[in-house]
Amino acid sequence: MTGYFDAHNHLQFYASEAELAAALAGAARAGVAGMICCATRPGDWAAVAAICASRPEVRPAFGVHPWYAGEAAGDWLAGLEALLRGPACVGEIGLDGVRKAPGQEEVFAAQLELARRLGRPAIIHCVRMWGRLVEMLKAGAPASFMLHAYSGPAELVPELAAMGAYFSFGGEVSDPRRAKLRAALAAVPGDRLLMETESPEPGGPSWRRGPAGIVETAAAVAAARGIKAEAAAALCAANAGAFLKTIS
Numbered sequence: 721m722t723g724y725f726d727a728h729n730h731l732q733f734y735a736s737e738a739e740l741a742a743a744l745a746g747a748a749r750a751g752v753a754g755m756i757c758c759a760t761r762p763g764d765w766a767a768v769a770a771i772c773a774s775r776p777e778v779r780p781a782f783g784v785h786p787w788y789a790g791e792a793a794g795d796w797l798a799g800l801e802a803l804l805r806g807p808a809c810v811g812e813i814g815l816d817g818v819r820k821a822p823g824q825e826e827v828f829a830a831q832l833e834l835a836r837r838l839g840r841p842a843i844i845h846c847v848r849m850w851g852r853l854v855e856m857l858k859a860g861a862p863a864s865f866m867l868h869a870y871s872g873p874a875e876l877v878p879e880l881a882a883m884g885a886y887f888s889f890g891g892e893v894s895d896p897r898r899a900k901l902r903a904a905l906a907a908v909p910g911d912r913l914l915m916e917t918e919s920p921e922p923g924g925p926s927w928r929r930g931p932a933g934i935v936e937t938a939a940a941v942a943a944a945r946g947i948k949a950e951a952a953a954a955l956c957a958a959n960a961g962a963f964l965k966t967i968s
């Protein structure tokens with residue numbers, strides 16, 4: 721895989737098809753060759769599937785984000801399993817210790833099990849629940865999983881990496897005040913590093929406005945690790961290929 725790879729975005733949040741098309745055209749001009757578009761709840765699965773159906777460079781992830789655990793109702797798990805029979809990741813799933821929705825742990829556990837059983841890569845959101853996450857992964861981790869917008873301590877990186885983790889970072893690593901985040905980035909093994917835009921966020925920082933922002937993110941990640949931007953981009957694109965190998 722060559723070109724930039726945005727490991728985590730939400731293209732379904734664009735307000736119109738025209739805005740989405742413009743963002744993807746801008747990303748292609750900037751050299752973005754691939755990305756993963758993450759669903760957040762049953763209500764956006766169809767939109768993610770539609771975006772990815774005609775665009776092989778956009779890989780889908782289907783799942784229920786911990787904030788929306790309450791929307792995992794009825795036969796949601798059977799619906800998710802049906803989508804995951806195709807080449808798709810499980811995501812965005814996880815645990816959030818700040819914005820706690822009832823049932824988040826059960827919903828996460830069911831999706832982790834699905835990822836494991838179907839051999840699908842998982843895209844995990846974790847905020848201040850690291851101890852519990854490690855316990856749950858020890859009970860059974862998917863073959864490959866990504867900790868998106870990694871915010872855990874540097875000290876936890878080796879243990880998570882040994883379980884198969886990839887670690888994804890956004891452009892905020894350029895902020896010198898984010899010492900803990902920058903220490904974690906420095907601790908990640910080169911073959912487990914990914915980067916992301918979590919776009920679109922129209923009023924957000926420039927790297928987060930659309931998938932083309934991965935170019936700025938790559939420069940930030942590269943500067944923080946003391947390597948060239950092209951090297952960071954190539955490394956992360958190769959790692960994305962490895963992350964996605966079970967659905968390639």
Ligand SMILES: [Zn+2]
Binds near residue numbers: 729730812918
């Ligand atoms: Zn996200």
